[in-house]
Amino acid sequence: MEDKQMLMIPGPTPVPERVLLAMAKHPIGHRSPEFSNLIAECNELLQWLHQTQSDVLTLTVSGTGAMEAGIINFLSRGDRVLVGCNGKFGERWAQVSEAFGLQVEKITAEWGKPLDTEEFKAKLEADTEKEIKAVILTHSETSTGVLNDLQTINSYVKNHGEALIIVDAVTSLGAFDLPIDEWGLDVVASGSQKGYMIPPGLGFVAVSQKAWSAYETATLPKFYLDLGKYKKANAKNSTPFTPPVNLMFGLQAALRMMKAEGLSNIFARHQRMTQATRAGVKALGLSLFAPDEAASTAVTAVVPAAVEAEKIRSVMKKQFDIEMAGGQDHLKGKIFRIGHLGFVSDRDVVTVLSALSATLTELGADNIHSSAGIEAAAKVFASA
Numbered sequence: 001m002e003d004k005q006m007l008m009i010p011g012p013t014p015v016p017e018r019v020l021l022a023m024a025k026h027p028i029g030h031r032s033p034e035f036s037n038l039i040a041e042c043n044e045l046l047q048w049l050h051q052t053q054s055d056v057l058t059l060t061v062s063g064t065g066a067m068e069a070g071i072i073n074f075l076s077r078g079d080r081v082l083v084g085c086n087g088k089f090g091e092r093w094a095q096v097s098e099a100f101g102l103q104v105e106k107i108t109a110e111w112g113k114p115l116d117t118e119e120f121k122a123k124l125e126a127d128t129e130k131e132i133k134a135v136i137l138t139h140s141e142t143s144t145g146v147l148n149d150l151q152t153i154n155s156y157v158k159n160h161g162e163a164l165i166i167v168d169a170v171t172s173l174g175a176f177d178l179p180i181d182e183w184g185l186d187v188v189a190s191g192s193q194k195g196y197m198i199p200p201g202l203g204f205v206a207v208s209q210k211a212w213s214a215y216e217t218a219t220l221p222k223f224y225l226d227l228g229k230y231k232k233a234n235a236k237n238s239t240p241f242t243p244p245v246n247l248m249f250g251l252q253a254a255l256r257m258m259k260a261e262g263l264s265n266i267f268a269r270h271q272r273m274t275q276a277t278r279a280g281v282k283a284l285g286l287s288l289f290a291p292d293e294a295a296s297t298a299v300t301a302v303v304p305a306a307v308e309a310e311k312i313r314s315v316m317k318k319q320f321d322i323e324m325a326g327g328q329d330h331l332k333g334k335i336f337r338i339g340h341l342g343f344v345s346d347r348d349v350v351t352v353l354s355a356l357s358a359t360l361t362e363l364g365a366d367n368i369h370s371s372a373g374i375e376a377a378a379k380v381f382a383s384a
């Protein structure tokens with residue numbers, strides 16, 4: 001049905017009406033005092049959201065642009081880096097790093113499994129010459145629904161002492177507790193169409209003091225994504241280039257909503273939706289791709305047994321107007337993914353599980369106890 005679309009993919013995510021209305025205004029001049037005030041408020045709220053006193057810079061890019069900025073500002077050609085690869089986005093980190101001539105050592109895990117923290121430990125401890133310049137990884141691996149153990153890996157990076165830790169937090173920022181200053185994360189990249197509840201178009205990079213020191217000696221070429229320009233402009237509540245003014249109206253509205261909800265409530269809501277989705281999917285007789293102890297709070301990847309993943313997605317979309325994501329690369333057709341990130345509530349999870357149960361029945365799956373998914377989710381809600 002037209003205009004009835006329900007987005008349950010891990011980005012773009014649903015956008016609240018308040019945010020849409022905030023964006024439906026005539027643009028204002030980006031060098032005006034009014035816009036400076038907006039930048040000042042957004043910057044303060046971004047620091048709150050990132051749990052940091054350091055700079056959080058806003059760029060007109062998709063998430064990958066924020067990742068690229070996170071590499072080119074702090075590293076130099078030939079630098080040795082460790083890159084965690086256990087899915088599409090970890091692989092992307094390796095590709096960006098290789099594109100800029102870094103000496104990449106991949107630490108891999110099978111897609112669907114978390115990275116082995118001890119492999120990082122071993123490599124970092126063996127590096128007595130302190131040649132490793134950065135450890136680069138994806139926190140929530142959106143392609144598989146795996147949450148990597150960033151905290152443990154980061155502790156080994158801290159023991160190493162020299163290397164920066166550079167993190168893709170595109171689907172964990174705003175969905176999982178990520179205390180940047182407390183953990184001492186150096187570079188954290190994210191994007192607007194994920195946990196921020198606004199449309200695609202903005203990328204964010206949080207930068208620690210240690211990373212700014214590395215910036216001083218980093219020699220990779222940069223211009224539009226030179227974060228020094230953004231830092232300087234930020235100090236004057238300004239931007240180096242013309243920002244997407246209307247998207248910034250939306251950002252302000254969304255950050256205010258997040259502040260009103262509170263960080264701990266936001267994280268608890270994502271946990272609850274994750275646990276309810278996982279319990280519901282299991283109760284419907286489907287398998288989960290990521291293990292319970294490494295479950296992303298942004299997206300749940302599902303392995304259907306008797307019914308084809310793409311058929312399920314097709315019925316969910318055509319009949320129920322619910323869009324779910326498919327598998328990427330070699331997982332295409334093998335899994336489907338339910339996004340529960342950003343402006344998503346318990347009601348959305350209930351709706352997806354109900355429609356999923358009806359879809360399985362329609363596709364002739366045997367032994368579907370149609371209310372089992374909802375019952376399992378209800379138990380999670382009741383105990384949360």
Ligand SMILES: *Cc1c(COP(=O)(O)O)cnc(C)c1O
Nearest residue numbers: 062063064089142168170171191
């Ligand atoms: C969405 C996403 C990105 C960024 O993708 P873009 O299409 O460039 O916005 C990066 N990393 C992860 C983990 C993501 O989920």
